[in-house]
Amino acid sequence: MKEFRTSIPPYESASILLKEIDKDDVKHQEYHDIGEGKQMCVLVFERYYFRTSGNASLTVIMENMNGITNVRCISSGSAEQMVFKFDLGAGKNFAAWAERVLSEYLI
Template sequence: MRQYFEFTIDIKPFQAVQLILEDKEVKSALIFDDYKVTGVNEKEISILVFEKFFLRTGNTASLTVTVDNFGGVTLVKCISAGNGDGILDIDWGVGKSFIKLIRKKLDSHIIEIMKET
């Protein structure tokens, strides 16, 4: 079952990524990262992909996080996937708990929650 969480924060994308990766549990689940600075205005984008095995579902879940400031404010998008179990795709809260690791690191910088499923 896919979970999605989108919010804006009051720090630059690369600063947000540094805060996220301070957590050893989060950093150990990192399987891909990419950072780009584009244009004259030095707009930043970071893409992080995490993978973690959850015993409660017996599945490996993935979490993709994008952080960019292309719209003037820093936007964070978290998408968890592959965490459902069985034909009904029940995730037993795995997707939300994976996203919660990221949210917890940026909680004090959140300006507005845009979407949450």
């Protein structure tokens, strides 16, 4: 899991991430306007990695319940082999992608 904070609201963070990924990789989008400027959104992505011969998923949870946008990236990767499930860094790479895309807004 990778955690970081951004200076922009969750909905804006989500919009930036969605502009930087292939639409076919977006599996789920969920948005909640709590009121009083508080927002929460969840994005789920899935991408095929050749090095693992399998898909890696990334769930990104963004919320600003305490005034600052917290971003949590949870990756899950799998390999083609049934016995050994090594993701060879695919999951970590996927989570790092989200942080890179939002790097201009990190605090």
